[in-house]
Amino acid sequence: MGILPGCTEFESGFVLGLLVGEGHFGGDGRQPQVTLRMHVRHEARFRWLEAALPGGRLYGPYNHGGREYFQWMARGSYLREVLVPFLATCRPHMDEHIASRFDAMCERYGLDGSGARVR
Numbered sequence: 001m002g003i004l005p006g007c008t009e010f011e012s013g014f015v016l017g018l019l020v021g022e023g024h025f026g027g028d029g030r031q032p033q034v035t036l037r038m039h040v041r042h043e044a045r046f047r048w049l050e051a052a053l054p055g056g057r058l059y060g061p062y063n064h065g066g067r068e069y070f071q072w073m074a075r076g077s078y079l080r081e082v083l084v085p086f087l088a089t090c091r092p093h094m095d096e097h098i099a100s101r102f103d104a105m106c107e108r109y110g111l112d113g114s115g116a117r118v119r
Contacts, residue, residue, distance in 0.1 A: 001013065001016070001093060002089035002090065004053065006054075007052055007053075016090050018049070019034060019087070020095075023036045025101045025102045025105040032105050033074065035073050036073075037069050040069060043070060046072055050072070053078075053082075053083075055074060055076075056073060056083075057075075059073065
């Protein structure tokens with residue numbers, strides 16, 4: 001497993017756990033994005049994530065349909081150059097469902113395991 005810049009091995013594993021357990025691998029049709037959305041009671045985790053992964057961006061809190069949540073997103077060069085290569089090294093630790101979602105994002109947006117565009 002890779003280690004994220006500025007993070008310890010434990011912190012990198014913690015990020016992987018958050019993204020595998022609660023994250024979404026997709027995009028907006030123009031660019032890929034990784035999204036993590038959780039209840040506002042997890043604000044401390046989001047503040048830590050915001051500091052640990054400064055290339056991502058925290059949004060919220062939102063109140064929509066009676067649900068209160070924060071949303072963290074990674075896009076652009078940070079996603080391509082840091083997060084995708086990290087996740088690619090962690091792929092053996094993903095179950096089939098999560099790995100297929102990650103692969104679909106990479107395929108749809110033309111990313112290889114290094115984060116480079118392949119189109």
